[in-house]
Structures are given as structure tokens and as C-alpha cells.
Amino acid sequence: MIKIGIIGYGYWGPNLVRNFAETSGAIIAGVADLNPKRLEIVQKRYPGVRTTTQFQDLLGDPSIDAIAVATPVSTHFELGMAVLKADKHLWLEKPMTETSEQARKLIDEAEKRNLVLIVDHTFIYTGAVLKMAELIKSGDLGNIYYYDSTRVNLGLFQRDVSVISDLAVHDFSILDYLLGEQPAAVSAVGTNHFPGTPENLAYLTLFYDSGIIAHINVNWLAPVKVRQILIGGSKKMITYDDLEPSEKIRVYDKGISFTDDPQQIYEMRVGYRTGDMWAPRLDSTEALRVEGDHFVECIENGKTPLTDGSLGLRVVELIEAATRSMNERGRSVEIKGTQMYQGRKVA
């Protein structure tokens, strides 16, 4: 049984508390937040749980095995390092840190102390992403041609980070997990429609040495919510609509074939074939629960999490490169691979 403390009860913290409260292998040992009003909510919902405005209370409690940090990203490094130095396992919200430099220091510290460091890229633990990884790995899609994601909605403007850190970060982690390949370069343009705020809209293109192209459209100022990914392969293609209550993943037996048929040449077209569509059943367990169980298991058995520090670091590197490109109006920025894939590649 793992005892867990949570620092930060703002937007995401309540989800962590709710999930760990129902994880059989974990017990919530305490919740810290600077704001006493937030702690009152904890008290009302979980009368037995200890609360404090001093996160140090949790660090100093020797009965606590692990701490989850769900605070603004600007505090991730300092708090994460403090957790590790208190010799506790660390669950860090995404993005891992503000800079890749900070991410590397956390990775080193965790390794030195033999502590588990998980970065909460929740999407990786969804039935949908796990199924897509399985389909790509099996070769069913053939060669991957492109990945095209649209992630737009109204609201939840953030003060300290741009829409890239908030939304594109999901695609960065999914791409990393699905492709097992770091992009060679990224080009991003974005704009903020309100002076003094971070970019609320961005378009990103990622170039891979294997020829794959990935495109990401993120926007906090859209009238409708869209969460749609298209993946094109030489044999089959996938749509992933995260707003579908079921059948989120659809696999299309469609593609292109070339022809010397003079009639088609006259009509200036290549042939295309279209077959069946298939929507595989997905595991519908809440991803955060899967991830919580995984964290507990990694701690108990000394395993490396699926979303470990090195994945978190690669995502931060991508954010850095994309942000640099965006500041230079879309100039293509190269990415230096971290060489840390550790055999976890799925494709």
C-alpha cells in the first residue's frame, strides 16, 4: 500500500485525489494547497484527509511514499526537486518543467536516488491511444504517412503558458508514444488576440526523418470543441475522435493505387480503393486510474513508467523548439534527439 500526498488542488488536483482515493493500492496521506478555500472543498468531500497550506508538511512526513505535484508549471522544477530530495517518488503534471535543462536535472536526481518519476501525460493511458499503438506496431496501417490533429475549443485561457503547452502537448506525447521517433524539426506559427496574454491559437508542423509529417491545430478561441486526429498509412487509415462516447477509433481500409488505365489518365486521376470500416472495442477504464495503478506498480516493482522523465523531457524539448519557431514566425527549428528511447518504441 502506497501513501500519497498531493500538492495543488486547483484544476487538475481534484481528479488526482478522486482517482487515488479509489485506487486499491494507494491511500491519500494529505493534500496541500496555498489556498485555504480549496482545502475546505477537500475537507467537505474527504472529511478524513489531512490538509495543509504548507507543502513542506507533506515532504517532512516520513510515512508518505510518493507525492503528486499538480501546480502551475512554473513551480514544477522547484517542487519536483524538493520531493525527490525528500526521497519520495514523484508524479509530475505535464508539461514536466519550463525548460529542458530543468527536466534533465529532475531525471538525474530521480535516477541517482532510484526513485520513480512519472510525468502525467494521461492520454497515453487511454484505451484509444493504447489501441492505436497496437495497430501501428502490428503493421496493420503499413507505413505511416501523416498525423493530423485538431484540438480546439472555447476557453480555459491560461496566464502563464501558451496553447502549445496546454493542448499541443497532448499530441507531442501521443506522437512520441505512437511513433517512437523524435521529430527532426518543427515549424510553428501562433498568435494571441489579446495583448499581454500567451498565444491562444497555433499551427504546428513536425518533420520526421522517416518522412512522416505531423500537423497540430490548437485553439482556445473556437466556437465548437473538436478533438480529432487523422493518421494516414499506406495500408489503412485511422480517425480518432475523442468526443465520441464510443467508437472513438475507426480504422478505414482505404488507400490509393496507381494505374496505367488510359481512361483514368485522361481523367487525370490515380485510382483509390475503399473497403470496410472497423471500430475496435476499447478499454473504457478511466485513463487516470490506469495511470495511477501503473504508478503504484512501478514503485512496488521498480519499473520504469511508460511516461517517464525521458518522455517528459522530449515533450519539453518540443515545446521549446515550437515556441522558438513561433517567435520567429514559423522558421523551421531543428530538434536534437535525446537518445533516450530505451527500447520502449512501439512502432
Add this chain to the structure above:
Amino acid sequence: MIKIGIIGYGYWGPNLVRNFAETSGAIIAGVADLNPKRLEIVQKRYPGVRTTTQFQDLLGDPSIDAIAVATPVSTHFELGMAVLKADKHLWLEKPMTETSEQARKLIDEAEKRNLVLIVDHTFIYTGAVLKMAELIKSGDLGNIYYYDSTRVNLGLFQRDVSVISDLAVHDFSILDYLLGEQPAAVSAVGTNHFPGTPENLAYLTLFYDSGIIAHINVNWLAPVKVRQILIGGSKKMITYDDLEPSEKIRVYDKGISFTDDPQQIYEMRVGYRTGDMWAPRLDSTEALRVEGDHFVECIENGKTPLTDGSLGLRVVELIEAATRSMNERGRSVEIKGTQMYQGRKVA
């Protein structure tokens, strides 16, 4: 009553013939195509219509007032110029020509001879685009922030032009009509997944001096068909889903408001407001019919078409700039305005 000849009975020609056959102000005087098999289809469908494999037969017929050219773009300039020099009004398929140089020559020739030159940017004549123009012009949307279009589907690969000329061209014309402003620069990346073929996937970003940003996602290799445009304004926002049988246009009374509420500052968010959604009734007349009637009326009354040569030219300039940017992996390419808006601005 206008007598019209049609050159080219391939992919689009049949639509022109069908529409002009039912336009009350027009009579089809002949159809030319290099392929006798295509002309047999004309004969079966329209037994009374004259057909020929020699387009010169139509040019030389003094009873013919106007000629529509629906052939591959590489022949537009030569055929269009021949039509004008035969002193006939000209209907040209989009894109107008392969180069802006050619487009300018056609415009000059038509002006010199006082002939009507219409470029068939059909979308401008749809109830949906006309309604969006009305909403923008009236100020209902407030300041326009962005235009975001996704136009993807499987198939109809073309041999001679890229997906930009085939699909993005629609957005170029719609943007020109809606905004009445030529973009200052364009950045485009694209890729072809099959050696020796044009780009079948492209992502374009257009930058406007007014601060508007436009983004266009076009793809011939997608498993599903999407035709969706989002337009964000300071007061209201629009979605335009061309695949909806009705309610193609939806107007959302949604937006962002800033706050000094300390609770919201704590949560790092600006406020947002959401109101009603409204789907105005649209004119459902087939756009090509509207455009056909408009062409006849322009000929009879000496009017300038909504989609005249200058609009066609600006679209070709955009294709040129976008293609140049695509060839340089997304480098931002500036566009020199043609200064020919002639008071047709709608916004």
C-alpha cells in the same frame, strides 16, 4: 438569349452543360472534347446538342456568344486567349491560369475587347458564402480574428496540379470575397507521398496586415471527408460545415472576457461567455445555376462578374506564393497586392 459553347467534357464539364441546359437565358450551342467517347455521352444525354473534337469549330461559329472552358489548367491560357480573340465572352474554370502573368494578359485582352471574363469560383455563389459575407459586412462578428479551414478527403489525385490548386483554391477565393483584403504573406508546407506526383497534402497559413490569420488544411489522402471552416470574431463566431444537408452555417454568440476576479486569477483563466447558437436559413439554389444566371446577366447588361478576372488573378498569385513557400519548406513569402479590388469589398 445567350448561345454558349463548352470546351471540355471531363470532370466538371458535365455540370456546366447540365446547368446551362436548364438556364432560361442560355442555349447550349455545342460541346467540344478531344475524346469522342466523352462526346458520345453528351449525345446520349442531350441528343440535340452539336458535338465536335475540334474546339475551333466553336470559336468559328458566329452565332455563339460565349464559351466556357473546362479543361486542364495547363490549357486555360491558350484556350481562353483564343476565345477572347474570337470575340466571345469567356467562362474559365478555376484556377484561372498557371501563372499570374497569363492571368494579367487575359484580363487585358478582355478589357480591350469589352468582353465579360468570369472565373468559375463556384463557392462564392453558394447561399452559405453569401450569408457569411453578409454577417461579416454587417459587423455582427465584430473584428475578425481568424479563418480556419479543413478540406480533406480520399482521392481525385490530380496529375498536373497539387492539392493547393485543387482544394486550397476554394479558400483563397472565399477569403478574398469575405475579407476584401489580400494577405501580406503566406507560409505553406506540403508533401507528396508518391514519387513523381504533385503534393497531396498541404498546410497553409496566411498573414494579413489587419492581424487576421488564416489557416488551410488540405489533403487528398484522408479516410473521411471534411469540409469545415471556423471563423472567429471578437463578438461572434461561425462554423461552416459544407457537408451538413441543412444548417451549414452556425453562428455562435460566444467569446472571451477578461476579469480581475482574484479567484479566476488564482485559476489562471480569463472568463468566457457563451450564448445562443443560430443557424440562418440559406438560399439553397445550386450555386452553379446562380453563377450561370449571373454570367448571362453580366453579358446582357455589361456588368462585372463577382468573380471577375481580378479575383481570379489574386487567387493565382496566392497559389504562386504558396507553392514557392512550399518548395522552400514553409518560408514566409510576401504577396504584392494587385490593387484591383474595385470597390467590391464586402467587409
Add this chain to the structure above:
Amino acid sequence: MIKIGIIGYGYWGPNLVRNFAETSGAIIAGVADLNPKRLEIVQKRYPGVRTTTQFQDLLGDPSIDAIAVATPVSTHFELGMAVLKADKHLWLEKPMTETSEQARKLIDEAEKRNLVLIVDHTFIYTGAVLKMAELIKSGDLGNIYYYDSTRVNLGLFQRDVSVISDLAVHDFSILDYLLGEQPAAVSAVGTNHFPGTPENLAYLTLFYDSGIIAHINVNWLAPVKVRQILIGGSKKMITYDDLEPSEKIRVYDKGISFTDDPQQIYEMRVGYRTGDMWAPRLDSTEALRVEGDHFVECIENGKTPLTDGSLGLRVVELIEAATRSMNERGRSVEIKGTQMYQGRKVA
């Protein structure tokens, strides 16, 4: 090559003319309509086709092999009988006749003269219905539990027939083809919201001796168009959404399983299993074209059409029974089987 005349160029006639004009085995020999204005449209679209306001002109033309009757149902019997007595093959619009008595007479006349009689239940020739028949016949669905159809939209109120004859008639023919079993009884309620007009809304339930229950919801006064059928089987279930551009048919690997698990008993529920969904590729040839080719082939090879007079008769019997039930506020009305399935059963 079959020469065909068409009587009636109102709502559906134009579709017949368009299709037969492009059927390779058929030539249109003439079109008759009482209204000269309608014939002008024919002349404009098909300049070479003979038109007449006297249908007798077509009956008396010895070169004509077959005649399609697309007039109001009240004239079907008289015109159909005249066609047969002129020794021509007969294509009759649905519903076949006003009364089952009339339908029997037409069947007898056609048999006596060895003429082909097809009733235009177009839906049977769609890729979707053909695929559903194949799935049911193969046993993939297991035992059929129910058929549930919703067919609602705004408009096309008819003066002479109720919404049952206009819309439920589609389900009557589809059910006949899919199940190969005539219902034992029908219960229907309906209402007209405008005095002096036929019922514009009706709910029908069909009871089968095999235990299958079928339900049909038809409505001319609905704000949205719906064309959705659910078919429940013991092994799999189908949805058929005719408004989907592709993937009209979806097959769900879903069902119910019973359990003695005390936990489930406590929760008062039976178990249910949910597996993959699968959307088979459908033949997308226009159904009317398939049916036209089929008619030509039946004439040339002396075959019995899939939608012959006996199917047409059973549909008329169902309309009669349903109308009687509706007039008696839903009293269950028994149906006497026609015993004419002739081995065409698909399930």
C-alpha cells in the same frame, strides 16, 4: 435493346427517364404526361425524345416493349391493366395499386400473357438493403428480435394517400425482403393535423409468428429528416442510417448475457457484452440503375423480378390492414398470408 415508354413526368418520372436514358440495354421511346408544361421540360432536357399528352400513343406504338407508369396511385390499376392488355411489360410505381383486389388482377393478367411485372420498390436494390439481407441470411445476426424504423421529415404532404402509403411502404417492402415472412397482424395509430388531409403521422407495429416485432414511425411534420433503422439480433445488431454518405450500415457485436453472479443479481441487472463495430463497404451504384438493368434482364431472359407483383401485392395488403387498424384507433388487424413467396426468401 428494350424500348421503353414512360407515363407520368411528375415527381418520380424524371428519375426514371434519367436512369433509363443511361441504361445501356434500354432506349426511351416516349414520355406521356397530361401536363404540356412537364413535357416541355422533357424536350429541353432530352431534345430527341418523343412526348405526348395521350398515353394511348405509347400503348399503340408496336415498337415499344415496356412501359413504366409513374402516376398517382389512383390511376395505377387502370393504366397498368391497359399496358398489359397492349401486350407490353409493366413497370409500376409503388404502391402497386389502391386495393389488393386490383393487384391480384394485374398479377393474373401479367401471368396469363407471360409479361414481366415489376413494382418499383427501389429500396430493395440499394447496396444497404442487399447487404443487410446477406447478413441476415448468413446467420451473422442470430435470431432476429426486432426491426425499428424512423422515417420522418418535413414536407411533401400528399393529397391522395397517407404517410403510410408514402413512407411506411418502404419498410413494408424492406421487411418483406429481409424476413421472407408476412406479419401475422398489424396495429397502427395515426393522425392528421389538418382537416381534410390524409394522416401525416403514424406509428405502426407489426407482429410476426416467429416472434419478431417491427415498429415504424413515419411523420411528414418533423423538423429534421431521419432515416434510421435498428435491427436487433441475438448475436449482432445493425443500424442503417440512410442519410450517412458512407457507412450507412453498421454492424455491432453487442448483446446480452445472463448471469448468476450474486453481485449482478444484487444490482438487478443482466450482463451485456460489447465488442467491435464494423461498417461493410456497400455497392454504391444508384439503386434505380440496378433496378433498371434488372428489369431489362428479366424481360430478355424471362426472369421474375426481385420486386414482382406478389411482393407488390403483399405490401398493398399491409397498407390495407394498417389503414383499417388506424381507422379503428390501433386495433390489431390480422393479415391473411398470400402464400406466394416462391422461394425468394432470403432469411
Add this chain to the structure above:
Amino acid sequence: MIKIGIIGYGYWGPNLVRNFAETSGAIIAGVADLNPKRLEIVQKRYPGVRTTTQFQDLLGDPSIDAIAVATPVSTHFELGMAVLKADKHLWLEKPMTETSEQARKLIDEAEKRNLVLIVDHTFIYTGAVLKMAELIKSGDLGNIYYYDSTRVNLGLFQRDVSVISDLAVHDFSILDYLLGEQPAAVSAVGTNHFPGTPENLAYLTLFYDSGIIAHINVNWLAPVKVRQILIGGSKKMITYDDLEPSEKIRVYDKGISFTDDPQQIYEMRVGYRTGDMWAPRLDSTEALRVEGDHFVECIENGKTPLTDGSLGLRVVELIEAATRSMNERGRSVEIKGTQMYQGRKVA
């Protein structure tokens, strides 16, 4: 501050506990369930809340003001009466009781003791139903023609009650609230596909003296989930799709108009008009929270709940009549009005 006990922590009880835990005017004083395993879940989620397998412990606690009963319907009368006799306000799950006789006794007991009796017809407290009531009351829809509801999905078969009590009951309460009129008669057919279980599929038609017709299609064995209501009025029409994340309610400015236009008479059609569609913003507060606050307010201020015993009774009467009709294969069963509308009519 009201102290509340909850009896029953099965399917719905957890929702009650969660909501009352966050209602500012209420405190949860205890939870009773026969199953100790269920109470363990309560303990884990709400460590401070008292639990017991003896509901009498709650009845005997003088500090408790009100008790919510969320147990199988067969126990509602006995438990509800015990609560009232313990002089506590009563929150009863729907359907209120097994028989209308029982419902009347509970109403009498509550009235005699001046206690609040609320029946948990949650739908009445949704933003969608409240908005529809407002639109109907204002006359915007004109005369109501019909109400057509489809409520189908897979699963949650119940052992003790049919799909009518489980799903159609929602429409019974919504109809009561929207129309303020009890139907004059009901006709229902249903079937159970598994021996020994209640009906899992039913089709119901309700006839109103005002001419309104209501139809309800409920099914536990459908491959997809549908929650769609159409309401037709003489001026406007509504669709209510409860699965839409936003824009659940859409108001269509559509209808029928009659004509003497000879062309239309020829075409056997009445005219129809189609205008804009409008989706009003809805209050998105969770309905159970609204209802909880309403219950607290009724207790504190001696008000009658919107969903009081008389509404609960009318719903039970409808279930009784529909079940009788279903057992007689659809025979139309008359309903004797309860004459207890008490001026709460909204239309």
C-alpha cells in the same frame, strides 16, 4: 442547514450522496444499505459519514430532518411510509411506488403531517426541460401537435420492472410538466426477448383530449444510445437531443402552409416553409443539484416541490395503464385524471 440520511447505495444512491455532500444547505447525516460492501465504498469516499445496514438507525435519529429513499421500487411504499411516520421529510426515487393506491397513501400521510414529499423525477430540473417548458408556455411553438421520444440503448436490464418503468417514466414526467394535461388514454405494446424477464422493448402512444398525440419508443436492447425528443407545434418545432454536449435544444422555424396554387395541386403537395434554427443557451447546472437545492428550500419555506407526490402519482397511474394495455396487446386504456394539478400547469 438540513440533515439528510440516504437509504440505498446501489445504482443511484451514490449520485444522491455526492450531490447532497456538495449542497450548501444540507449535511449528510448517514447512509444505510443492506450490503456492507457498498457501505465500505461510502467509507472510502466519505470517511466522516456514518453508515449502517439498519435503515431504522436513520429513522430513529432525531437530528435527521429528511430521508432520501433510493432502493428498488418494490420497497418504496414501506420505506417511504416509515420515513413519514418518523416525521421526516421524504425524497423518493422514481417511480414513486408500485401502485397508485400506495402513492395516494403516501401523499395523504405527508399532507397530514405537513411534510415535504418530493419524487425524484430529475429530468424536470434540467436546463433543457425548463427551457422547453418556457418556450411552450410563451406560445412560441403555437399549438402542440405531437411529442415523439426515442430512448434506446444497450443494457441495464432490470429484474423487477419493465423498460416502461425504467425509461418511459422519464417521458411521463416530462409530458406532465410540459403539457399540464393528463392523457385520456394510452396504448402500449412491448415484448421481452428473454423468458422470465420484464419487457425490454415497448412502444407507447398517449392520446390527449386536446388532440396532442405522444409516442414513446423505449428499448434496452439497442446497439446505439439514442435520447431524442421531437415536439411539433403549429408555429415552431423542437428537437431535444440529450446526448449533445451543448445545443441540446434546437428550435426550428418550420411548418406547413396550404395553397390553392394549381401547380402545387398538380403535384399533390401542400407548401411548407423553413426558416432559421436556433439553439438557446441552457442552464448547465447538474439537475440533481438544482433539485437538491429545491428540496432544501421547500423544507425550509414550506413550499410544494415541482415534482411533488401528485406528479409522482400521475406517473404511476400512467405506468399502470400502459402496463395493462401492454398485457392486452395494445388495447387502448383510459386514464382517470387525478384532478390534482394545483395550478402548476406551464402550458
